[in-house]
Amino acid sequence: MRVIDSHLHLWDPELLDYSWLEGPYDARFAEAELERARLGAAAEEKAVFVQAGTAEDRFLDEVRWVESLAERVGVIGIVAGVRLDRGVDTTTHLDELAAQSLVVGVRHNLQDEADGLAVSTAFVTGAREVAARGWTFDACVRAAQLPDVARLAGAIPELRMVLDHLGKPEVGTADAPRTPSVEWVRDLDELSRHPEVFCKLSGLPAEAAGNWNREQLEPFLDVAADTFGVERLMWGSDWPVSAIGPAESGDPHASDDGAAAYQATARSRWLEVVVAWADARGHDVDAILWANAERFYGLGDGGRPEATESRRRGILGWLRGE
Structure with missing residues (x-):
């Protein structure tokens, strides 16, 4: 079985700035940590890195850092952080990203933005520039914002x-599952x-606060397959979120008090659940795990320029201010 993880995060609070990290999230999740979370069921494993919420003025630094790790961790594409509503500044940033060889798309994280931003004149103008460059756009929204994404x-x-x-969507927890809402x-x-x-x-595991099971989440997977068709679905771990x-x-x-903790097997468990669901439904497992992400992000055979060790050390030294 081959897997392209279409939604992988990496971060290091000692190298970049993240205002949202707290609790178990406030730790380094990079190459050593990912190595311990490898997908044992995968004969071949690659990934698309998706921007991880570093400070806006460090978006480009984040891309350069991930490129320095790419060969080691199996990243073959990067979805870079961007603000699409900044006019000339957006264009300048997109031009800078164009010089980074692994960038295949961008994400302006919309989930905490005001309703309507995604269809504002400024945002649509920036999104048109993304399309003109042949890049993709990752839409991270909450369920109530789906109509704006459709309008975009x-x-x-x-x-x-x-x-x-x-x-x-609201999925509840394993102990108190929710059914897919009519609105969603x-x-x-x-x-x-x-x-x-x-x-x-x-x-979906994050939406369940890490307390989830297959029976609870399969109805949501069924809706996705019924609406998009298997040919437009791709698996992502959303590790470590x-x-x-x-x-x-x-x-x-x-913790003795039952506080949230890092779940070492969560990434593999989510893969196993999606594979079991797809197999039981007769869906094309390879399409969901590999081919659709490869086609969507234009990853081809996964080839990329190899980063030299000296370039890697130079980038990390620059990020640390050495």
């Missing part, structure tokens, strides 16, 4: 867009009518 897709039909985390199903269906929009099977929750059985580092 209608305004720029040539923009290849992927919905992160199925639009973050309706809005997902409307978005899926735009043929250049794909959907990532990712992020979706690897935080109740401590796993036998965790020697579990």
